[in-house]
């Protein structure tokens with residue numbers, strides 16, 4: 001293994017929600033040189049291109065924000081999901097080990113089956129209920145198997161000013177419709193991607209690097225229905241939000257009923273204090289509002 005003297009942070013999947021938030025945050029960290037790679041510039045499944053990037057940049061850190069994130073589509077595209085979320089991550093981890101690059105990889109609450117009734121710890125048994133979750137679990141396993149120094153952050157219900165997400169879809173529907181139906185029997189915690197980006201940079205800039213799995217989301221335990229109601233309230237919409245069950249709202253991929261993540265480990269290890277979900281949602285909605 002080589003020892004890195006570089007201050008380069010390579011970010012893959014930079015056109016997604018998290019990638020864009022890291023781009024925005026990068027100016028607050030002038031001690032690092034960020035290099036952002038969109039899918040177009042660096043498709044993770046092109047192993048030769050990935051290899052070349054390592055040779056050329058010899059990064060100190062790699063933050064992997066690239067992923068196959070189409071949860072329902074993954075049911076019929078298991079191979080593609082496994083290739084990007086699984087095998088490509090395993091390859092990144094191997095190369096990171098070889099080049100002395102510290103890897104931060106992002107995973108999901110969907111590695112759990114949803115039968116828990118209290119917040120899930122990093123060490124709780126995994127059992128994904130859909131193909132996306134299985135592909136992300138494969139990525140976790142290959143990353144840690146190939147490079148035990150990898151930091152994996154499991155997160156949930158990610159939204160942002162950027163990209164497609166629940167918050168933006170709700171705002172559009174609330175502006176278009178008199179009433180909407182939202183499921184109230186799936187319980188979790190939302191994550192503002194800007195907060196996740198900050199947590200990542202707190203880890204990168206700390207001297208406490210310790211490989212393994214860490215949970216991160218905003219604080220709070222809610223249903224999608226609660227989330228939609230708060231969005232409705234914050235945008236001052238008169239749309240009626242009806243509570244429905246998962247049975248009434250079938251999707252190709254099954255979702256875990258309960259996937260609240262316990263964040264004790266990330267708080268204790270890196271002194272990261274996740275913000276409350278309402279506070280962060282307000283920040284995102286104000287930003288979206290200012291843009292209109």
Ligand SMILES: NC(=O)c1ccc[n+]([C@@H]2O[C@H](COP(=O)([O-])OP(=O)(O)OC[C@H]3O[C@@H](n4cnc5c(N)ncnc54)[C@H](OP(=O)(O)O)[C@@H]3O)[C@@H](O)[C@H]2O)c1
Nearest residue numbers: 013015016017018039043044066067069106108155157158
């Ligand atoms: N979104 C959520 O609710 C959620 C929940 C839990 C965990 N996560 C995890 O959090 C991480 C960040 O998610 P996000 O919400 O920022 O996702 P996102 O907005 O969907 O961004 C993912 C990015 O990956 C890129 N990508 C897809 N296939 C690629 C490939 N073969 N090579 C290189 N790049 C590729 C996409 O490119 P295009 O822009 O061209 O599509 C996109 O820009 C992911 O690991 C995701 O699994 C997300």
